[in-house]
Amino acid sequence: MSENEKSIGEFGSKRLGAFNWSGFRTLYEKEVRRYMKVFGQTVGAPVVTTLMFMMIFTLALGGTGRYIGEIPYSVFLAPGLIIMSVLQNSFANTSSSIIGSKMQGNIVDILLAPLGAKEIALGYALGGMTRGLMVGIFVMFAMSFMTEVNFTNPWAILYFSISGSMMLSLLGIMTGVWGQRFDQTSAINNFVIMPLSFLSGTFYSIERLSGVWYQVSQLNPFFYLIDGFRYGFTGISEADPIIGVIYILILNILLWLACYRMFKSGYKLRA
Secondary structure (H helix, E strand, O other): OOHHHHHHHOOOOOOOOOOOHHHHHHHHHHHHHHHHOOHHHHHHHHHHHHHHHHHHHHHHOOHHHOEEOOEEHHHHHHHHHHHHHHHHHHHHHHHHHHHHHHHHOOHHHHHOOOOOHHHHHHHHHHHHHHHHHHHHHHHHHHHOOOOOOOOOOHHHHHHHHHHHHHHHHHHHHHHHHHOOOHHHHHHHHHHHHHHHHHOOOOOOOHHHOOOHHHHHHOOOHHHHHHHHHHHHHHOOOOOOHHHHHHHHHHHHHHHHHHHHHHHHHOOOOOO
């Protein structure tokens, strides 16, 4: 077998150095430009939807006079809605990008490029993170006109927003690689992502739960993301933020290894 045949015989083996920075940057820029071309749909619409949640819960349900402990309900609710928008849009970007490329047949352009599994996984993941964080920044800015927004623990805001967007971007990659149609990715979003984010303390304190439901909430990674992110704004948390830091870090490492393995092996990517 010739050297050229060997170079293309195994998926992900074509490399330009230890890490193809140029190829990685190109893939990342492609992902960002893809959703920026439809900015109103990919960024504007999620911001409006999140603000509607805020208005409904703080106005229509009389939330302006409610408190969670010593915190006004609007101050409690805002961080949960911000991080929820970050998580959902990070997942949506990577899952829709990959499944769309597979259905259109242009995923081959990525597979035949001199990119290894690390460059592909990281390029897609950072593209999803950028969209999620961008939506979160716009939502936070808009929320500041509706309620009090304090940066009590900036490290927690940065860590849980970045690690959370990474986690959902990686989950989106896995969903996109696994799925064959958009309805499969929608099913994961509707029956897994949405329930986990809604039932993890976004709109209420999990201390209201009792028995087995409270224990189950302690295993939900979305709870630690939302609780840790809220701690960054309010200085109050329902769980030890350090536990959340460690838990999310371990999950991200495992998810990264899974995504790397998928691209390295060509799982459901080879014709």
